[in-house]
Amino acid sequence: MTRLHLSERNLQQAAEFAPLLPAPQAAHLHSCRLCQGRVATYQQLFTAAARLPKxxxxxxxxxxxxxxxxxxxxxxxxxxxxxAVLVLGVVTAFLTLFGGVLMQIFQGLSTELGTGLGAVAGFIMAGQCLELLARHRQQMRHLSLL
Structure with missing residues (x-):
């Protein structure tokens, strides 16, 4: 019967963490003198490397x-x-094309409602712009630390 030996990775794991080796590999290691010798070599290598000065x-x-x-x-x-320039251009074009229709729609509404909606939209857009600017500045700070 031909038995496969442990891979180099398994041998290194056994040299460092023998209890963590899976059961079939641990059983093979227990019965195979060649693999035991290789594990001992890795253990000596790891010990020597740990003793080297920094x-x-x-x-x-x-x-x-x-x-x-x-x-x-x-x-x-x-x-x-x-x-921002692109968005402003699109909004300007939209208002130029559909401004008359929008004025007719909003004439029936109260002036205060229109002003309130405009103010809310303005605050939302300003908040989004400030957030984008803050993210950009943060990214630039990260780049300057490199």
Whole structure:
């Protein structure tokens, strides 16, 4: 009967975390001298690697890497401005084309109701614009930290 040996990954897991090895692999390891020897080799390797001193540089590695990255300057939110101009153009075109019809519709309504609806719409749009601007500034701050 041919038995397959443990994979390198399973051998490494057994060397570090023997109790976490699945039952079939643990049974094979218990009976196979070759796999036991490989696990012992990995254990020696892991022990030797743990004893190595931590690498020390005589320079600031993070500062050196960051100095080589391109500097991203915070820029004016051109995309947000372009969207605002586009929306303003669409609203202006809509009012130009359908302004007369809208005036007839709103003539029957109270002036206060129209003013209130306009104010609410204005506040909602202003809030959305401020939120977009805040997100843009936050993203630019994150980029400047890199």
């Amino acid at each position: 690498p020390a540089f005589d320079f600031d590695l993070a500062a050196t890497v960051l100095a080589q990255l391109p500097r991203a300057k915070p820029s004016f939110p051109w995309a947000l401005s372009a969207v």
